[in-house]
Amino acid sequence: MLTQLAIWVGGGFLASLALNRALPGLGTGRVQDWIKNTGTVGMFGYYILATVLVLLVDYYVGFLMGANMPEWFKSISLLGSTRLPFLAWLLHGIVMFGVAGFIFRALGRSVGTELSRKMFRQMPITASFGILTILIYVIVAVFADIIAPYGQAEVFDRINLLPGGNPDLGGDPSHPLGTDQIGRDLLSRLIFGAQNTVGIAFVTTCLAFFIGASLGFLAATLGGWFDQFLSRIVDMLMAIPQLIFALLLMTIATAWAGSERWLITIYMILIIAVLDSTRVFRLSRAVGMNIVVMDFFEAAKLRGENLSYLVFREILPNAYAPLLAEFGLRFCFVFLTIAALSFLGIGIQPPLADWGTMVKDLSQFINFAAFSPLTAALPLLAAGAIALLTVAVNFVVDWMLHRSSGLKE
Structure with missing residues (x-):
């Protein structure tokens, strides 16, 4: 087959x-x-x-x-x-996602402002599906405390309840997806995982862009020894594989944090943001170098505009398109890096729910695929949530890059 x-x-x-x-x-x-x-x-x-x-x-x-x-x-x-049941779920999922994207685009073409209707008329189904998916993730993340039936750290007496809610098959109607090894509700942790994983990834990506774009534009504008100094530091950081370097730094940070688990999350945000800002720096500097030689930028310098005006009023608006695409890609990479570190046990720490940790904790249930496909699908729920958001963000970024390419003078 x-x-x-x-x-x-x-x-x-x-x-x-x-x-x-x-x-x-x-x-x-x-x-x-x-x-x-x-x-x-x-x-x-x-x-x-x-x-x-x-x-x-x-x-x-x-x-x-x-x-x-x-x-x-x-x-x-x-x-x-x-x-195979897994293949049937995949096929039905693809069809439902396509139909959902089509319906969302049709609604967008008839509801909303003139600008939004025009945007939806020009939008492919992939982009409408991506926007719909991102909106659902944002709603779940923001209102996780209301949507989730239980708390993310709430522990129940019955452990390893099977999904489905059928008491005859080892389930419980009050826990539709069952419970984990210590009795935490899996549906609630899956919902709170959106709040923690997506929220932390978004904050980390914004921090990485603030660092990388600011320094990249400054290097392009000032040039000279400042540009050479920052470029050589970035070259040294990029010479080391990012995930391996992050693992090394997180191991050291975990030892520094001691029993303060919240500090590990803070260290993780700072480490990933700094490492990821090197990629943003390279792109920002390359785009900035192409802009600083143009006539409108030279005219602004001759008018005596200050450095902040040159960076935020002359370079940034013209670098919008490539930076927007890079933001989506960086968000996906940061999102996957956080999930990978959590899977290895040095990312987001308990009692906070995280999809990477859920994949690790529930991986043993894959062994039940031949007997209970629904039980074996538990680790795939968290992994699928990670993959679905990654695909959705890339769909939207590709479409927005296509729309907003070109310089603005």
Whole structure:
């Protein structure tokens, strides 16, 4: 089955590439414009969507036939005689996400201000899905205390309750996703994980951008020994793999913090922000160097404008587009770094809920995949929450970069 899927996806990409090269010369002007704007990646996206729909039909036809599935259907079926629940959840999830993005875009085109309606009319479904996902994450993070049925550190008597809420199968209706090894409600910790993981990642990314962009623009504006000094320091920091360097510094910070666990979180924010600011510095300096040689910047210097005016009124507005894209990418990397450090036990510390820690604590339940797929999916919930937000942010960033590219004079 996996070999068939791999051939199907690989062949689809090659077919999309070939069609994108061959079709522009065919059809009417509107068809040619659509092909040109869609591109190879867009065509491959349509191909993947069609593949998902084919797999869903394949899944349900095989499910209805059951043991009476004829041999001819098995020979053409991508799934064969297997009906994996995880694959069914994935296919249904992709379809639901696509439908949700389409409905959200349709609502945005008819509700709101003229500017927002115009924005939604120009927005692809991927961007509308990304915005919808980000809004849901923000709402869950801000109102976690209201949404979560229990506290993130609240411990109950019954431990390792299975998800589903069925008492006959080891569950409890008051804990829909069950409890962990020490009796904490998993649904509540998943909700509070959005507040802690996403909130800390956002603060860390903002701090990294403040440090990196400020120093990068100053280096581009002042030049000389100041630029060389900062650039060499950044080169030394970037020469060390970031995750390994963060692990080393966090190990030292953990020893310094002692029993003060909140200090470990503060140290983690500062360490990741400083290490990530090196990437922002390189981009800010490169963009700033291209701007400081332009006529409008030289005119501002001749007028006698001060340094803050040059940085915030001349460079920053013209560096908006690349910095916006970089902010989304940096947020994803910071988000994944925090989850990785928490997974290794030196990130966000208990009793705070964190998705990386949840993946580590619940990883043992994957062994129950053959007997209870819902139980095995518990670590995938936290991992899926991390992956979904990463994909959503990238969708929005790609669209905004496409909209706001170009200099503003």
